[in-house]
Amino acid sequence: MPLLDVRDLTVEFPTRRGTLRALDRVSFSIESGEILGVVGESGAGKSLTGAAIVGLLERPGRIASGEIRLDGQRIDNLAPEPLRRIRGRRIGTIFQDPLTTLNPLYTIGRQLTETMQTHMRLTDAEARRKAIGWLDRVGIPAAAQRIDAYPHEFSGGQRQRVVIALALCAEPALVIADEPTTALDVSIQAQIITLLKNLTRDHGTAVMLVTHDMGVIAETADRVAVMYAGRIVEIGPVAAVIRQPAHPYTDGLMASIPSLEHRVDRLRQIDGAMPRLDAIPAGCRFHPRCPRVFARCHKEQPELLPAGATNAACWLHANG
Template identity: 75%
Template sequence: MSLLEVQNLIVEFPTRRGRLRALDDISFDIAPGEILGVVGESGAGKSLTGAAIIGLLEPPGHVASGQIRLEGERIDHLPPAQMRLIRGRRIGAIFQDPLTSLNPLYSIGFQLTQTIRTHLPMGEAEARQRAIALLQDTGIPAAEQRIDHYPHQFSGGMRQRVVIALALAAEPRLIVADEPTTALDVSIQAQIIQLLKKVCRERGAAVMLITHDMGVIAETCDRVAVMYAGRIAEIGPVHEVINQPAHPYTVGLMASIPDMEEDREMLSQIDGAMPRLNAIPRGCAFNPRCPRAFDRCRAERPDLMPAGATQAACWLHATDGEGG
């Protein structure tokens, strides 16, 4: 059974000129112990998907329709007070900037023990021991001394480890990690990635890893969802999506990654830019930038359909005889 199920999720923002649809009919699931990567350019809807799942959509943004289920229980329509109990206890969150997750006025030990005691039936001393163990697990040296330090006394990489420790404090079943390695140098990135993989393996947690870095996806994830203009363009096993991309957008993304073995003067790039929410074209949103677009792409919007070992929202894979 899936640990997280997202079904036909639509997120809208009302404006003076009408409603802007920021996420348009998104569906995916994540199994226990699985890491699903969500990748795409800025503005594709990656972080918004994560925020909808955690219950932290910025008003006036709201879930207009669809369902989000955690271990079979629907959570997208819960009141804020109930959602706060789930956040932290059953869903852990790791954000790009650790300073937004840590309060500069309190020691990290205080923040960890408070989180632990909010969600787990533990006394002060037991919670402190658990906090020290979490810091050790996340690779913070001299954890018994550093637990009483404040956020500003840690480097960026160490602060991100503290945030991961906070996210794991109540042993959540799902972790939503939004660009958790972006601000870190490459060697620290690798350590944080290993840490996320270890959490998945040892705790059977599901991880949704949001990033724009295909290298991080390749290194970390079991499956990947490629997003474009508020929809999923392609989803499938990481190895297949990277080596045999089925959607022209994914093909373009892969071609723009430097290849260590190939000597290229110039990297490929996808011409044009992602459309704004108030100017998404008819048909497939990618059609103005797509080298393989044909008439149907400009008229009808494709849903995900089987495309080899993955699923792609692309008419090239249509089986009704009208593919390109």
């Protein structure tokens, strides 16, 4: 049984001019201790998927259909209180911008102990000892002294380390990391990714790593899901997706990444832009931009089908 199992997750935003479908029958699963990378352009629904899993969709967004199971137990239809107990305790979350995710008015120690004591029975002294341990583990030097410092007294990279400690301190089985390095200096990004990878490996924590950085995915993830306009278009082992992408969109995505091995004059790019939610084309959502489009793509929407070592939602693989 997978740790997290998402089946046909559909998220809708009712608006005055009709209902917008931001996620359309998204299905994937994550095994214990596995790292699943989720890539795609801005607005493809990556972060929304994470928010839907922990029940923090912003209104008026709502889960219209589908199921989310954690350890076999359904969590998409839970009442607010049981869902709150899952957040932090069984599913941790790491946000994008460490400069704004920490409350400026509380010490980092208080934010850590507060999180742990919400979910676990700990005395103040135990919680403080554990908090220092976590700061130490995420690489904050002189943790015992720094625990009483305020967020503004840390650099951006250090704050993201604190955020990681906050996400992991109640020992969740799954962490949803929503673009954890996007807001950081390039020189810090690798450190933070390595830290996240090592810590989750040591604790056996599974990770859903949302990013648009294929380099991070290549180095970190076990499997990768590619999202486009609210759907997963390809999912499979990271090496297969990178080397032999089965979906033309993934192919275009990979070709647009510069490589040191092959010198090219001009990087390839995918023509056009991702459709807006209120103007999703009929048939395959990618067909207006697809270099290999044919008649069937205009009419029917493809589901995920086995395509070599991965699964792809593309009619090219319908008979394969």
